[in-house]
Amino acid sequence: MSLDRETEALLFWVGSSTTRPLWQHDYERARAEYRRSLTKTDVAPPDVGNTADITVPGPEGPLRVRKYEPARPGVASILYFHGGGGVLGSLDTHDTLCRILCHDTGATVFSVDYRLAPEHPFPAGVCDAVAALEWLSREAGNMSLDPARIAVAGDSAGGGLAAVALHETKGRLEARPAAQLLIYPALDLRARGPSRKELIQQFPIPEEMIHWFFNHYFGTAWPIADPRATPALYEDYSGLPPALIVTAGYDPFRDEGAEYAERLAAAGVPVDYACYRGTVHGFMNMGRVLRVAHRTMRQRMGTWLTEQWDKVGA
Numbered sequence: 188m189s190l191d192r193e194t195e196a197l198l199f200w201v202g203s204s205t206t207r208p209l210w211q212h213d214y215e216r217a218r219a220e221y222r223r224s225l226t227k228t229d230v231a232p233p234d235v236g237n238t239a240d241i242t243v244p245g246p247e248g249p250l251r252v253r254k255y256e257p258a259r260p261g262v263a264s265i266l267y268f269h270g271g272g273g274v275l276g277s278l279d280t281h282d283t284l285c286r287i288l289c290h291d292t293g294a295t296v297f298s299v300d301y302r303l304a305p306e307h308p309f310p311a312g313v314c315d316a317v318a319a320l321e322w323l324s325r326e327a328g329n330m331s332l333d334p335a336r337i338a339v340a341g342d343s344a345g346g347g348l349a350a351v352a353l354h355e356t357k358g359r360l361e362a363r364p365a366a367q368l369l370i371y372p373a374l375d376l377r378a379r380g381p382s383r384k385e386l387i388q389q390f391p392i393p394e395e396m397i398h399w400f401f402n403h404y405f406g407t408a409w410p411i412a413d414p415r416a417t418p419a420l421y422e423d424y425s426g427l428p429p430a431l432i433v434t435a436g437y438d439p440f441r442d443e444g445a446e447y448a449e450r451l452a453a454a455g456v457p458v459d460y461a462c463y464r465g466t467v468h469g470f471m472n473m474g475r476v477l478r479v480a481h482r483t484m485r486q487r488m489g490t491w492l493t494e495q496w497d498k499v500g501a
Contacts, residue, residue, distance in 0.1 A: 188436045191465030193477050198467075201390055210399035214274055214305060221275040230474035230481075232283040233290040236260065240278075243322045246314040251300035253278045255289040262333040263294040263365075263496045266323050268352075270343030270469070272373075272392075272400030273304050273312050284342075284471055284484075291489035294496075295332060297323060301348065304404040312404075313415045316348040317355045324360035335362035336496045339428070342471060343440070344400070346372025350418040350447070353427055366495035367430045368488060371468050372447070373440050375419040376401070376411045380442025389437055392468050397439065419447060424454035431491045433483060436464035459491060 190198070209217040236258040242249035265288055269281035278300050289296040301315035320339060327334040341349035346369040353367055378384075387394040401409060405416065414420040430451050434444040441462065448460040463470065466479050474480035 194466045228473040232286040253298040255296040263336040265296045267298045268341030268345030268348040273404035316352040320352045337364040338366040340368035342370035374443040376417045382441040386439045429457040431459045438468035
């Protein structure tokens, strides 16, 4: 594999920067720096019909959710979990991505403000993700949405939460969700894949950054044997919704996504797997400098999601 030219230019720009890496900051400063960095790389968001911050029942009190409604509301919806290692990220950092999903698919998007570490360590975020999916499935009909046309999606750590929420709620929802969209998901604490060994210094999540995330999220004792922390440990993949799994060639988490796709396929779950070989983790938030983000979002993800919703009841 080789880097595409735009990603190569991005890495040159990053390498010439004097900015301290995020893992050298405390978590509050790191959050501010992460938000600031995305203002430089994210595209201008498209218009949608309406947005509103709402609250839904959470495991330990109200859970904030941002609702994006398309100009012409339909019956499909997307439940979205943002990335950020369980420590960074927010409704605002992934606002543009959610607006694009809403605009391009015509679905109502619900972006979940799950609790972050270190204030709320594992499994708080998992519990919030499960509660949010149960809420949307239960209340979809009351919002003129179809519980059978829900897509569960997320990127990076949020992709892991999406996968866990689907496993933990299997057989308990009003209807099986129509799709799962996992964007360069973090799925295996054990770091067994070659990509975790070959790409230990790869921007934007070198090994130091990954350990910084895990130490904040899990504390000193990582729950390696808990499938809620390592979704690759779930044994039964049957009955899960069709999946689109997107990875990047220069991403330490690349092989985790590929292996998870294989496990789903072996269980009879329809899977589309796409590795964008010339780019890096987090590229979906870099549309201003990486055209691959536009191609992936608007030509691959939006089309695929629409196809899954169209299959429901067909």
